[in-house]
Amino acid sequence: MASRRTSGGTAALALAATAFFVSPAHAVPAFAEQTGQPCSSCHVGAFGPQLTPFGRAFKEGGYTMRTSDGFTNPLSAMAIASFVNSAKDQGAPPAPHYGVNNNATIDQVSVFVAGSIDDHFGGFSQFTYDGVGRSFSWDNLDLRYADNVTVFGTPVVAGLSLNNAPGLTDPWNTLPAWGFPYTGSDLAPAPTTGTILDGGLAQSVLGVSGYADWDSEIYTEVALYFTPGHGFLRALGSDFGAGSITGVAPYLRAAWHKDYGDQNFEIGVFAFLPDLYPGGDTSTGTSDLYSDLGIDGSYQYTGDGSAIYGVNLRYTYEHQHLAATNLLGGAANLSNSLNDIHLDASYYWHNEIGGTVGFFNTWGTGDALLYPGSAVFKPDSSGISFQVDGTIFGRDMDTLDGRFNIRLGLQYIVYTKFDGATTNYDGLGANASDNNTLRLFVWTAL
């Protein structure tokens, strides 16, 4: 068994790995059968996690809407395969059994159990085989109770969720859990730093959140997350991720949103405040406190469905008080900060052909021990992501009653800054642009 003593640097690496490599890929045809609706009713582009107004309402309603009281098959499956090319060979193979460039792989195969029990209980649970790591683990979990109620004369959709990642419950595609890009590969080079909310604790925690959408205009959510026992996580193929929460960690969310039929918008704020033992290491008797505070916004023009435009924006400020990591020798500073901004704009033609452009920029305090892979000891990375994709089915229920769909996509990521600098970022002559990545992917759902 590997040692559970983890340095701050290793913790940062673990955080980075989860932050940038984990894909939020999501496609659940069982819900199509349950609702009698094609993929395009819930998903922009008839595929994946980008939600329409109806998709958001279905999620807030606890995944309970169904066309009939009869039995519907709760099982779904999903697979993603890809070919990855980087501008220059990577310094070492990104994973055992692969080369330093031009890798083809099955990224993941997932099974979902999804559905509703009655008018109020519903959810989904995802189990994934990681084709690169060659291991099984639990993946996204969201089990809900929801009800439509009236509070002081105001209609409210209210519910509770048991889930395993902060932000997983969110109805919009601005936060990291469901944000662009909606699929990625562990074989692609990626920056080593991200915020704790950006997947740092995904599938390493359990939480209960209470949410309410007031008069379809004000969305509020409060959640508390804790770290299950190490044995529990290991049994599910997971680990502590960036760290184990010392008690419970609060997650807070509020958003103002409005739907006008052919267009809608959302403006919100969010916060996640975990106090962590880095890598689960309690030996210092102290911990690291992260404070992620952010704002987000989205706009969608859905029109009559023949042309759908969307914009998503997120800015996160993270304050890190690294008392434990500092004592463990993993951070030179006691306090650091990190800033992260993501902006993406997409267009989908008839829910069939789509194009998305995303801009990302991460910057923060320099720290010689926390960012040893950077010649300037900085976390800064920035660039632009492009994606074009085509989705073959999902606009009606004709193919296997709406239970089968395929998306083909091409991604290209351009790095203007990588791990601290544009040129010679590692002190060994590597430039940010060496990591520019072309990825061709096939994504199927059944």
Place this chain on the structure above:
Amino acid sequence: MAKTEYSTEGVSRRQLLRGATVTACGAAVLVATAMQPAEAATVTQAAAAYQPTPKGDQRCDGCALFMAPSSCKFVAGTISPSGWCRLYVKKA
């Protein structure tokens, strides 16, 4: 080094959490007493892009989700039999 070095000024993190939890519970009780149970989940008419007029030969009274005389399984509010929305599913 003290574990809560960062929380010794003013209100500690633990106190803040405790206060937030108590406040949240209090608010939940208050809301619960004011709540009136309603029906299963539905979407707003705007989210479904509902219109009170048909779209071609597609009308609400020909949709599998329509519940006579004037409601819908998925869409909230009063629904016209001759209306239409984006969730239209032809009645079998």
